[in-house]
Amino acid sequence: MSKKTIIVFSGDYDKVMAAFIIANGAAAMDDEVTMFFTFWGLSALRKPGATSTGPKSLLQKAFSTMLPDGPEKLGLSKMNFAGMGPTLMKRVMKAANVMPVSDLIATAREQGITLIACTMSMDVMGIQRDELIDDIEYAGVATYLAEADEGNVNLFI
Amino acid sequence: MSKKTIIVFSGDYDKVMAAFIIANGAAAMDDEVTMFFTFWGLSALRKPGATSTGPKSLLQKAFSTMLPDGPEKLGLSKMNFAGMGPTLMKRVMKAANVMPVSDLIATAREQGITLIACTMSMDVMGIQRDELIDDIEYAGVATYLAEADEGNVNLFI
Protein backbone atom coordinates (compact mmCIF):
# COMPACT_ATOMS: atom_id res chain seq x y z
CA MET A 1 0.00 0.00 0.00
CA SER A 2 1.36 3.35 -1.04
CA LYS A 3 0.09 6.81 -1.85
CA LYS A 4 -0.69 8.45 -5.19
CA THR A 5 -1.52 12.07 -5.95
CA ILE A 6 -2.93 13.51 -9.14
CA ILE A 7 -3.28 17.19 -9.95
CA VAL A 8 -6.25 17.53 -12.30
CA PHE A 9 -5.51 20.82 -14.04
CA SER A 10 -7.19 19.93 -17.32
CA GLY A 11 -10.90 20.30 -17.91
CA ASP A 12 -10.90 18.00 -20.95
CA TYR A 13 -13.23 15.01 -20.73
CA ASP A 14 -10.59 12.59 -21.96
CA LYS A 15 -7.90 13.78 -19.56
CA VAL A 16 -10.25 13.86 -16.57
CA MET A 17 -11.31 10.33 -17.51
CA ALA A 18 -7.67 9.20 -17.61
CA ALA A 19 -7.09 10.77 -14.18
CA PHE A 20 -10.01 8.87 -12.64
CA ILE A 21 -9.12 5.58 -14.32
CA ILE A 22 -5.63 5.77 -12.83
CA ALA A 23 -6.98 6.91 -9.45
CA ASN A 24 -9.63 4.19 -9.28
CA GLY A 25 -7.14 1.57 -10.40
CA ALA A 26 -4.76 2.59 -7.62
CA ALA A 27 -7.54 2.65 -5.00
CA ALA A 28 -8.60 -0.82 -6.12
CA MET A 29 -5.05 -1.93 -5.34
CA ASP A 30 -5.45 -0.47 -1.82
CA ASP A 31 -3.42 2.63 -2.49
CA GLU A 32 -4.35 5.87 -0.80
CA VAL A 33 -5.22 8.41 -3.52
CA THR A 34 -5.57 12.20 -3.39
CA MET A 35 -6.82 14.16 -6.38
CA PHE A 36 -6.27 17.91 -6.39
CA PHE A 37 -8.54 19.82 -8.78
CA THR A 38 -7.31 23.16 -9.99
CA PHE A 39 -8.15 25.61 -12.78
CA TRP A 40 -10.13 24.00 -15.60
CA GLY A 41 -10.20 20.74 -13.67
CA LEU A 42 -12.59 22.33 -11.17
CA SER A 43 -15.34 22.03 -13.79
CA ALA A 44 -15.37 18.27 -13.20
CA LEU A 45 -16.48 18.90 -9.61
CA ARG A 46 -19.26 21.35 -10.46
CA LYS A 47 -22.85 20.29 -9.88
CA PRO A 48 -24.84 20.26 -13.11
CA GLY A 49 -27.00 23.37 -13.33
CA ALA A 50 -25.61 24.78 -10.10
CA THR A 51 -25.60 28.53 -9.74
CA SER A 52 -24.22 30.10 -6.65
CA THR A 53 -25.92 32.69 -4.48
CA GLY A 54 -22.51 33.98 -3.41
CA PRO A 55 -21.08 37.29 -4.61
CA LYS A 56 -19.34 37.32 -7.99
CA SER A 57 -17.87 40.07 -10.10
CA LEU A 58 -19.20 40.50 -13.62
CA LEU A 59 -16.11 38.79 -15.00
CA GLN A 60 -16.48 35.88 -12.57
CA LYS A 61 -20.12 35.54 -13.64
CA ALA A 62 -18.95 35.35 -17.24
CA PHE A 63 -16.38 32.68 -16.33
CA SER A 64 -19.03 30.66 -14.46
CA THR A 65 -21.36 30.79 -17.41
CA MET A 66 -18.71 29.63 -19.86
CA LEU A 67 -17.14 26.93 -17.70
CA PRO A 68 -18.78 23.50 -18.04
CA ASP A 69 -21.03 22.62 -15.10
CA GLY A 70 -20.19 19.05 -14.29
CA PRO A 71 -18.12 16.25 -15.82
CA GLU A 72 -20.54 15.31 -18.57
CA LYS A 73 -20.36 18.83 -20.03
CA LEU A 74 -16.60 18.72 -20.57
CA GLY A 75 -15.18 18.82 -24.10
CA LEU A 76 -12.45 16.68 -25.61
CA SER A 77 -8.84 17.81 -25.95
CA LYS A 78 -8.90 16.56 -29.57
CA MET A 79 -11.68 15.92 -32.07
CA ASN A 80 -14.18 17.94 -30.08
CA PHE A 81 -16.11 18.69 -33.29
CA ALA A 82 -17.91 21.75 -31.93
CA GLY A 83 -19.20 19.72 -28.98
CA MET A 84 -20.18 16.54 -30.86
CA GLY A 85 -16.92 14.77 -29.90
CA PRO A 86 -17.85 13.94 -26.29
CA THR A 87 -21.15 12.36 -27.36
CA LEU A 88 -19.36 10.15 -29.88
CA MET A 89 -16.63 9.35 -27.34
CA LYS A 90 -19.22 8.33 -24.74
CA ARG A 91 -20.90 6.07 -27.30
CA VAL A 92 -17.67 4.18 -28.08
CA MET A 93 -16.85 4.11 -24.36
CA LYS A 94 -20.21 2.54 -23.58
CA ALA A 95 -19.72 -0.06 -26.31
CA ALA A 96 -16.36 -0.89 -24.72
CA ASN A 97 -17.92 -1.05 -21.23
CA VAL A 98 -15.99 1.99 -20.02
CA MET A 99 -17.86 4.11 -17.48
CA PRO A 100 -18.62 7.77 -18.19
CA VAL A 101 -16.69 10.24 -16.03
CA SER A 102 -19.65 10.90 -13.72
CA ASP A 103 -19.71 7.19 -12.82
CA LEU A 104 -15.92 7.14 -12.46
CA ILE A 105 -16.26 9.99 -9.94
CA ALA A 106 -18.95 8.08 -8.03
CA THR A 107 -16.66 5.04 -7.90
CA ALA A 108 -13.78 7.19 -6.72
CA ARG A 109 -15.89 8.42 -3.83
CA GLU A 110 -17.08 4.94 -2.93
CA GLN A 111 -13.44 3.87 -2.82
CA GLY A 112 -12.59 6.69 -0.43
CA ILE A 113 -10.42 8.71 -2.80
CA THR A 114 -9.84 12.21 -1.43
CA LEU A 115 -11.04 14.95 -3.77
CA ILE A 116 -9.64 18.40 -3.04
CA ALA A 117 -10.73 21.62 -4.73
CA CYS A 118 -7.98 24.23 -5.04
CA THR A 119 -9.20 27.28 -3.13
CA MET A 120 -6.92 29.70 -4.97
CA SER A 121 -8.33 28.68 -8.35
CA MET A 122 -11.84 28.94 -6.90
CA ASP A 123 -11.06 32.51 -5.81
CA VAL A 124 -9.72 33.40 -9.25
CA MET A 125 -12.64 31.95 -11.15
CA GLY A 126 -15.22 32.99 -8.60
CA ILE A 127 -16.39 29.41 -8.04
CA GLN A 128 -18.29 29.08 -4.75
CA ARG A 129 -18.44 25.96 -2.57
CA ASP A 130 -22.18 25.53 -3.17
CA GLU A 131 -21.48 25.06 -6.90
CA LEU A 132 -19.29 22.02 -6.25
CA ILE A 133 -20.35 18.50 -5.32
CA ASP A 134 -20.66 17.76 -1.61
CA ASP A 135 -18.20 16.05 0.72
CA ILE A 136 -15.02 17.20 -0.94
CA GLU A 137 -12.15 19.00 0.73
CA TYR A 138 -10.85 22.53 0.16
CA ALA A 139 -7.20 23.38 0.31
CA GLY A 140 -4.26 25.15 -1.32
CA VAL A 141 -0.87 24.29 -2.72
CA ALA A 142 0.70 23.63 0.70
CA THR A 143 -1.73 20.78 1.31
CA TYR A 144 -1.03 19.36 -2.14
CA LEU A 145 2.72 19.45 -1.51
CA ALA A 146 2.36 17.73 1.87
CA GLU A 147 0.37 14.95 0.19
CA ALA A 148 2.78 14.68 -2.73
CA ASP A 149 5.71 14.38 -0.32
CA GLU A 150 4.13 11.14 0.89
CA GLY A 151 3.25 9.91 -2.59
CA ASN A 152 5.38 7.52 -4.60
CA VAL A 153 3.57 8.45 -7.83
CA ASN A 154 2.58 12.10 -8.40
CA LEU A 155 1.07 13.09 -11.72
CA PHE A 156 0.03 16.39 -13.28
CA ILE A 157 -2.79 15.93 -15.76
CA MET B 1 20.19 2.39 -12.19
CA SER B 2 16.59 3.15 -11.48
CA LYS B 3 13.24 2.94 -13.22
CA LYS B 4 11.26 5.56 -15.10
CA THR B 5 7.71 5.40 -16.43
CA ILE B 6 6.02 7.74 -18.86
CA ILE B 7 2.33 7.75 -19.74
CA VAL B 8 2.05 9.05 -23.29
CA PHE B 9 -1.53 10.30 -23.39
CA SER B 10 -0.91 13.06 -25.92
CA GLY B 11 -0.88 12.49 -29.64
CA ASP B 12 0.94 15.75 -30.40
CA TYR B 13 4.20 15.40 -32.30
CA ASP B 14 6.06 17.77 -29.98
CA LYS B 15 4.89 16.06 -26.79
CA VAL B 16 5.55 12.55 -28.09
CA MET B 17 9.01 13.75 -29.11
CA ALA B 18 9.63 15.10 -25.60
CA ALA B 19 8.52 11.77 -24.12
CA PHE B 20 10.98 9.82 -26.27
CA ILE B 21 13.84 12.24 -25.69
CA ILE B 22 13.41 11.81 -21.92
CA ALA B 23 12.97 8.04 -22.26
CA ASN B 24 15.99 7.60 -24.51
CA GLY B 25 18.08 9.82 -22.25
CA ALA B 26 17.18 7.70 -19.25
CA ALA B 27 17.86 4.44 -21.08
CA ALA B 28 21.25 5.81 -22.16
CA MET B 29 21.98 6.29 -18.45
CA ASP B 30 21.12 2.62 -17.87
CA ASP B 31 17.69 3.27 -16.41
CA GLU B 32 14.87 0.83 -17.03
CA VAL B 33 12.12 2.69 -18.90
CA THR B 34 8.47 1.80 -19.49
CA MET B 35 6.27 3.91 -21.75
CA PHE B 36 2.53 3.40 -21.53
CA PHE B 37 0.60 4.66 -24.58
CA THR B 38 -3.01 5.56 -24.05
CA PHE B 39 -5.70 7.50 -25.91
CA TRP B 40 -4.29 9.88 -28.52
CA GLY B 41 -0.81 8.61 -27.72
CA LEU B 42 -1.68 5.29 -29.36
CA SER B 43 -1.40 7.03 -32.74
CA ALA B 44 2.36 7.12 -32.28
CA LEU B 45 2.41 3.32 -32.28
CA ARG B 46 0.26 2.87 -35.39
CA LYS B 47 1.84 1.50 -38.53
CA PRO B 48 1.67 3.98 -41.41
CA GLY B 49 -1.12 3.00 -43.75
CA ALA B 50 -2.22 0.10 -41.56
CA THR B 51 -5.85 -0.90 -41.74
CA SER B 52 -7.14 -3.69 -39.60
CA THR B 53 -9.13 -6.67 -40.76
CA GLY B 54 -10.67 -6.93 -37.30
CA PRO B 55 -14.28 -5.98 -36.56
CA LYS B 56 -15.03 -2.29 -35.96
CA SER B 57 -18.21 -0.36 -35.42
CA LEU B 58 -18.98 2.49 -37.81
CA LEU B 59 -17.90 4.97 -35.17
CA GLN B 60 -14.67 3.10 -34.54
CA LYS B 61 -14.00 3.12 -38.28
CA ALA B 62 -14.49 6.88 -38.26
CA PHE B 63 -12.07 7.23 -35.33
CA SER B 64 -9.48 5.06 -37.11
CA THR B 65 -9.73 7.15 -40.24
CA MET B 66 -9.29 10.41 -38.38
CA LEU B 67 -6.54 9.31 -36.03
CA PRO B 68 -3.02 9.78 -37.41
CA ASP B 69 -1.43 6.54 -38.57
CA GLY B 70 2.09 6.62 -37.21
CA PRO B 71 4.36 9.16 -35.54
CA GLU B 72 5.17 11.23 -38.62
CA LYS B 73 1.48 12.02 -39.15
CA LEU B 74 1.02 13.63 -35.74
CA GLY B 75 0.25 17.34 -35.47
CA LEU B 76 1.78 19.94 -33.18
CA SER B 77 0.13 21.08 -29.94
CA LYS B 78 0.84 24.69 -30.99
CA MET B 79 1.45 26.37 -34.35
CA ASN B 80 0.11 23.42 -36.26
CA PHE B 81 -0.86 25.75 -39.16
CA ALA B 82 -3.40 23.38 -40.69
CA GLY B 83 -0.83 20.61 -40.86
CA MET B 84 2.13 22.67 -42.08
CA GLY B 85 3.59 23.02 -38.56
CA PRO B 86 5.05 19.52 -38.27
CA THR B 87 6.87 19.85 -41.62
CA LEU B 88 8.44 23.12 -40.50
CA MET B 89 9.24 21.67 -37.08
CA LYS B 90 10.94 18.66 -38.65
CA ARG B 91 13.00 20.97 -40.86
CA VAL B 92 14.32 22.96 -37.88
CA MET B 93 14.84 19.71 -35.96
CA LYS B 94 16.91 18.32 -38.79
CA ALA B 95 19.00 21.47 -38.95
CA ALA B 96 19.62 21.10 -35.21
CA ASN B 97 20.48 17.39 -35.61
CA VAL B 98 17.43 16.26 -33.66
CA MET B 99 15.96 12.96 -34.83
CA PRO B 100 12.37 12.75 -36.07
CA VAL B 101 10.02 10.84 -33.75
CA SER B 102 10.08 7.70 -35.92
CA ASP B 103 13.86 7.50 -35.40
CA LEU B 104 13.48 8.25 -31.69
CA ILE B 105 11.09 5.28 -31.46
CA ALA B 106 13.59 3.04 -33.28
CA THR B 107 16.29 4.12 -30.83
CA ALA B 108 13.98 3.46 -27.90
CA ARG B 109 13.46 -0.09 -29.12
CA GLU B 110 17.17 -0.66 -29.69
CA GLN B 111 17.75 0.46 -26.12
CA GLY B 112 15.22 -2.04 -24.79
CA ILE B 113 12.61 0.46 -23.63
CA THR B 114 9.30 -1.28 -22.95
CA LEU B 115 6.43 0.10 -25.03
CA ILE B 116 2.97 -0.81 -23.75
CA ALA B 117 -0.30 -0.10 -25.57
CA CYS B 118 -3.25 0.52 -23.26
CA THR B 119 -5.81 -2.17 -24.08
CA MET B 120 -8.75 -0.21 -22.67
CA SER B 121 -8.05 2.74 -24.96
CA MET B 122 -7.66 0.33 -27.86
CA ASP B 123 -11.10 -1.10 -27.08
CA VAL B 124 -12.64 2.37 -26.92
CA MET B 125 -11.09 3.56 -30.16
CA GLY B 126 -11.41 0.24 -31.90
CA ILE B 127 -7.68 0.00 -32.57
CA GLN B 128 -6.62 -3.57 -33.33
CA ARG B 129 -3.25 -5.13 -32.56
CA ASP B 130 -2.42 -5.55 -36.25
CA GLU B 131 -2.58 -1.76 -36.68
CA LEU B 132 0.20 -1.21 -34.17
CA ILE B 133 3.93 -1.75 -34.61
CA ASP B 134 5.24 -5.21 -33.73
CA ASP B 135 6.94 -6.37 -30.55
CA ILE B 136 5.15 -4.12 -28.12
CA GLU B 137 3.25 -5.18 -25.02
CA TYR B 138 -0.45 -4.90 -24.27
CA ALA B 139 -1.74 -4.14 -20.80
CA GLY B 140 -4.09 -2.07 -18.67
CA VAL B 141 -3.90 0.41 -15.82
CA ALA B 142 -2.97 -2.25 -13.20
CA THR B 143 0.22 -3.02 -15.10
CA TYR B 144 1.03 0.68 -15.39
CA LEU B 145 0.54 1.15 -11.64
CA ALA B 146 2.75 -1.82 -10.81
CA GLU B 147 5.51 -0.34 -12.98
CA ALA B 148 5.04 3.16 -11.56
CA ASP B 149 5.30 1.79 -8.01
CA GLU B 150 8.86 0.76 -8.89
CA GLY B 151 9.67 4.01 -10.69
CA ASN B 152 11.46 6.94 -9.10
CA VAL B 153 10.31 9.28 -11.89
CA ASN B 154 6.78 8.86 -13.28
CA LEU B 155 5.54 11.39 -15.82
CA PHE B 156 2.21 11.97 -17.53
CA ILE B 157 2.66 13.60 -20.94
Added chain:
Amino acid sequence: MSKKTIIVFSGDYDKVMAAFIIANGAAAMDDEVTMFFTFWGLSALRKPGATSTGPKSLLQKAFSTMLPDGPEKLGLSKMNFAGMGPTLMKRVMKAANVMPVSDLIATAREQGITLIACTMSMDVMGIQRDELIDDIEYAGVATYLAEADEGNVNLFI
Protein backbone atom coordinates in the same frame (compact mmCIF):
# COMPACT_ATOMS: atom_id res chain seq x y z
CA MET C 1 13.50 19.23 3.03
CA SER C 2 13.31 17.40 -0.23
CA LYS C 3 13.69 18.12 -3.92
CA LYS C 4 11.10 18.85 -6.59
CA THR C 5 11.54 19.10 -10.33
CA ILE C 6 9.11 20.50 -12.88
CA ILE C 7 9.45 20.25 -16.65
CA VAL C 8 7.71 23.29 -18.11
CA PHE C 9 6.93 22.13 -21.64
CA SER C 10 3.77 24.19 -22.04
CA GLY C 11 3.78 27.81 -23.10
CA ASP C 12 0.24 28.47 -21.87
CA TYR C 13 -0.11 31.25 -19.32
CA ASP C 14 -2.33 29.19 -17.04
CA LYS C 15 -0.04 26.14 -17.05
CA VAL C 16 3.12 28.19 -16.54
CA MET C 17 1.34 29.94 -13.67
CA ALA C 18 0.45 26.58 -12.11
CA ALA C 19 4.07 25.46 -12.45
CA PHE C 20 5.37 28.54 -10.61
CA ILE C 21 2.71 28.38 -7.90
CA ILE C 22 3.72 24.79 -7.12
CA ALA C 23 7.43 25.65 -7.37
CA ASN C 24 7.14 28.73 -5.14
CA GLY C 25 5.01 26.81 -2.64
CA ALA C 26 7.64 24.08 -2.41
CA ALA C 27 10.49 26.59 -2.08
CA ALA C 28 8.56 28.34 0.71
CA MET C 29 8.52 24.98 2.52
CA ASP C 30 12.33 24.83 2.16
CA ASP C 31 12.32 22.35 -0.68
CA GLU C 32 14.98 22.54 -3.35
CA VAL C 33 13.26 23.18 -6.70
CA THR C 34 14.52 22.84 -10.27
CA MET C 35 12.42 23.96 -13.22
CA PHE C 36 13.42 22.77 -16.66
CA PHE C 37 12.01 24.87 -19.52
CA THR C 38 11.66 23.16 -22.86
CA PHE C 39 9.84 23.77 -26.14
CA TRP C 40 6.95 26.23 -25.79
CA GLY C 41 7.85 26.69 -22.12
CA LEU C 42 10.99 28.58 -23.19
CA SER C 43 8.77 31.53 -24.11
CA ALA C 44 8.25 32.17 -20.40
CA LEU C 45 11.97 32.87 -20.05
CA ARG C 46 12.24 35.23 -23.01
CA LYS C 47 12.95 38.89 -22.36
CA PRO C 48 10.12 41.11 -23.59
CA GLY C 49 11.11 42.69 -26.89
CA ALA C 50 14.38 40.82 -27.04
CA THR C 51 15.82 40.12 -30.45
CA SER C 52 19.01 38.24 -30.79
CA THR C 53 22.04 39.25 -32.78
CA GLY C 54 22.95 35.59 -33.20
CA PRO C 55 22.61 33.72 -36.47
CA LYS C 56 19.18 32.29 -37.30
CA SER C 57 17.78 30.53 -40.31
CA LEU C 58 14.74 32.04 -42.01
CA LEU C 59 12.54 29.42 -40.35
CA GLN C 60 14.07 30.09 -36.95
CA LYS C 61 13.43 33.80 -37.46
CA ALA C 62 9.80 32.97 -38.21
CA PHE C 63 9.58 30.87 -35.05
CA SER C 64 11.11 33.67 -32.96
CA THR C 65 8.64 36.17 -34.32
CA MET C 66 5.65 33.97 -33.61
CA LEU C 67 6.71 32.74 -30.17
CA PRO C 68 5.60 34.98 -27.30
CA ASP C 69 8.42 37.11 -25.89
CA GLY C 70 8.06 36.82 -22.15
CA PRO C 71 5.53 35.45 -19.68
CA GLU C 72 2.97 38.21 -19.99
CA LYS C 73 2.58 37.52 -23.73
CA LEU C 74 1.55 33.89 -23.25
CA GLY C 75 -1.95 32.76 -24.22
CA LEU C 76 -4.37 30.61 -22.26
CA SER C 77 -4.84 26.88 -22.92
CA LYS C 78 -8.61 27.45 -22.86
CA MET C 79 -10.81 30.48 -23.45
CA ASN C 80 -8.02 32.42 -25.08
CA PHE C 81 -10.59 34.45 -27.05
CA ALA C 82 -8.17 35.58 -29.75
CA GLY C 83 -5.80 36.95 -27.15
CA MET C 84 -8.37 38.62 -24.87
CA GLY C 85 -8.41 35.67 -22.44
CA PRO C 86 -5.11 36.42 -20.69
CA THR C 87 -6.15 40.03 -20.01
CA LEU C 88 -9.40 38.86 -18.45
CA MET C 89 -7.61 36.13 -16.51
CA LYS C 90 -5.08 38.63 -15.14
CA ARG C 91 -7.92 40.87 -14.04
CA VAL C 92 -9.63 38.11 -12.03
CA MET C 93 -6.24 37.02 -10.69
CA LYS C 94 -5.53 40.54 -9.47
CA ALA C 95 -8.93 40.73 -7.79
CA ALA C 96 -8.10 37.45 -6.04
CA ASN C 97 -4.63 38.72 -5.03
CA VAL C 98 -2.85 36.20 -7.25
CA MET C 99 0.42 37.45 -8.73
CA PRO C 100 0.90 37.62 -12.51
CA VAL C 101 3.41 35.12 -13.88
CA SER C 102 6.17 37.74 -14.25
CA ASP C 103 5.95 38.36 -10.47
CA LEU C 104 5.80 34.63 -9.76
CA ILE C 105 9.06 34.26 -11.72
CA ALA C 106 10.67 37.07 -9.73
CA THR C 107 9.61 35.36 -6.50
CA ALA C 108 10.98 32.05 -7.74
CA ARG C 109 14.34 33.68 -8.31
CA GLU C 110 14.34 35.40 -4.93
CA GLN C 111 13.68 31.99 -3.37
CA GLY C 112 16.65 30.46 -5.18
CA ILE C 113 14.71 28.18 -7.50
CA THR C 114 16.95 26.88 -10.29
CA LEU C 115 15.67 27.77 -13.75
CA ILE C 116 17.18 25.72 -16.58
CA ALA C 117 16.65 26.37 -20.29
CA CYS C 118 16.74 23.24 -22.45
CA THR C 119 19.59 23.73 -24.91
CA MET C 120 18.25 21.21 -27.43
CA SER C 121 14.94 23.06 -27.69
CA MET C 122 16.84 26.32 -28.02
CA ASP C 123 18.79 24.85 -30.93
CA VAL C 124 15.61 23.65 -32.63
CA MET C 125 13.77 26.91 -32.24
CA GLY C 126 16.81 29.06 -32.81
CA ILE C 127 16.48 30.81 -29.45
CA GLN C 128 19.74 32.45 -28.40
CA ARG C 129 20.94 32.98 -24.85
CA ASP C 130 20.73 36.77 -25.15
CA GLU C 131 16.96 36.45 -25.73
CA LEU C 132 16.42 34.80 -22.36
CA ILE C 133 16.43 36.38 -18.91
CA ASP C 134 19.76 36.54 -17.12
CA ASP C 135 21.14 34.23 -14.44
CA ILE C 136 19.50 31.04 -15.58
CA GLU C 137 21.24 27.76 -16.34
CA TYR C 138 21.56 25.92 -19.66
CA ALA C 139 21.46 22.17 -19.89
CA GLY C 140 20.06 19.12 -21.62
CA VAL C 141 18.03 16.06 -20.77
CA ALA C 142 20.88 14.34 -18.87
CA THR C 143 20.95 17.18 -16.35
CA TYR C 144 17.19 17.03 -15.98
CA LEU C 145 17.32 13.28 -15.33
CA ALA C 146 20.07 13.66 -12.74
CA GLU C 147 17.96 16.24 -10.91
CA ALA C 148 14.78 14.16 -11.19
CA ASP C 149 16.60 11.14 -9.75
CA GLU C 150 17.02 13.16 -6.56
CA GLY C 151 13.47 14.53 -6.59
CA ASN C 152 10.60 13.01 -4.65
CA VAL C 153 8.05 14.89 -6.79
CA ASN C 154 8.70 15.27 -10.54
CA LEU C 155 6.03 16.84 -12.70
CA PHE C 156 5.64 17.41 -16.44
CA ILE C 157 3.50 20.45 -17.15
